[in-house]
Amino acid sequence: MVMDSPLMEPLLDPNGQAPAVAATPDEHGVAAGDESSTVVGNGMDADGSRRTGGASAHAEENDSDDVKGDEMSASMQRRLDESSAVEDEEEVGDDAEADEMASRMERRLAALPGRPHESEPFTIFRVAGPMRDRNRHLYEPQMVSLGPFHRGAGRHLDAMEAHKWRYLRDLLARGGGGGGATLAAYARAARAMEPRARRRYAEPVPLPPAEFAEMLLLDGCFVVEFFLKGEEKADDALIDASWAMQNVYNDLFLLENQLPFFVLERFYDIATGGLGRDHLVTNVLVKYLTVDMGAAQDAETARPPDGEIHHLLHLYYHWFLPPEDRPGSGAGGPAGAGKSEDEAFEEWMSKPMDERIPWQLPSASELKDAGVTFRAKKSPRSLVDVTFDRRGGVLEIPAVESYTNHAIFANLLAYEQSRGRWELQRLVSYVLLMASVVDARRDVEVLQRAGVFVKGDEETATFYAHLGELCPPPEFVENCYADLFRDVREHCGRSWNRHRAVLVHDYFSNPWTSMSAAAAVFLLVLTVVQTVYTVLPYYNPS
Incomplete structure (x- = not known):
């Protein structure tokens, strides 16, 4: 049942x-x-x-479950096997792609110039930083572009491209002295110099070799012919127009607008039949590069620097700030010259903090009140030849007669900052010093009366203040006036110097006050003598 x-x-x-x-x-x-x-x-x-038969049915269901489990296990195993196969294929694919990527990168590494751990010979840089963005007119060409950085940068430069071709035709017409200066000779020279010239620019230049060489030929021949026309005083609309001449002159000395000097030297050599670099420098360029230098070298005494000349701005800097045989009194010496970076850094760290990081000086009027006397330096070696006499408290500064070319001054500052971390920054030091001393109209008047400024006005203070903004912070400057700053601070810290300055200012600032003070002193002496002779008989009757 x-x-x-x-x-x-x-x-x-x-x-x-x-x-x-x-x-x-x-x-x-x-x-x-x-x-x-x-x-x-x-x-x-x-x-x-x-x-x-319920038990039999239950057993058969268990068998069915076992079959289903076996089928599921087999399916999962197949999926795992397929996934493993796909991963193996991906690993193989990744290895192939990695090999291809490594091969592509190796080809690019092999194409790099120079050797590992070898510094690149960069000499032409693009000015960087926010101050450049606010002062583009100081660093970008206004009339003619040279080199790759500003090539085709705007319509205002297009007109000079036609003049370059005209100047190239005039240079070819010279015949190179011996009549062998053909365009093919210039072209072969440009193609030979192309790899070396390309390495002088701090940024990659995307121009193909042939186009880069053509740029060197056209721009380099333009510069050579420009100076040759000026030397010969030839009639030329570009040179005769004073406004055009000044614009071209400024563009030739922009840091971003330079050609390697060996390019100009080679083209000049071809054009003149082999006169060489010294003739180019001392007989042609010096007539232009020593114009409007103020306290810099005269054209008769200017000499090219030893070693390689990087570009025209480098040559101008050398003549504007010739190397000094010895450090000036209180001017400091080149701390890093002839030493490794480690030695220069150790020497710099061994100095007291106020010498390592010389800050700004007080203004000229404040220094005068503290007993410092300003004087125009006689026969300075350069514009930065500033000295301080600790005994007399006299600060001597070279006279600034007519130098007001803001663009060239700004690019000289930029070039000096591109030379290296431990290079002595003499021009930056000078600008920071003058920007701190010349703070207002009253300071300009103090220096004008001392003969430092031939012409002084409010624009003079603005000029140095603006140049000071183009310099790095004082703590990052290898300042050449560290000893001078220390001596001036010590002098101003003595109370006697300040009291003496007040006495001179109040009683000996002009002849009338001097006469009044002398009369007062004379009367005081007479009063003392009379008092002595009156009291003396009382104590010594005999």
């Missing part, structure tokens, strides 16, 4: 139907069970009663 039991419920599917179960054969291979082994789909036997 079959009983309805809760234990049979799990055999039912969710619809309340039992799955078909095959009869389990006995030991003789005959199916065991009722007379009819047919199972009705609704879970009842043929006679209408509920079927038996």
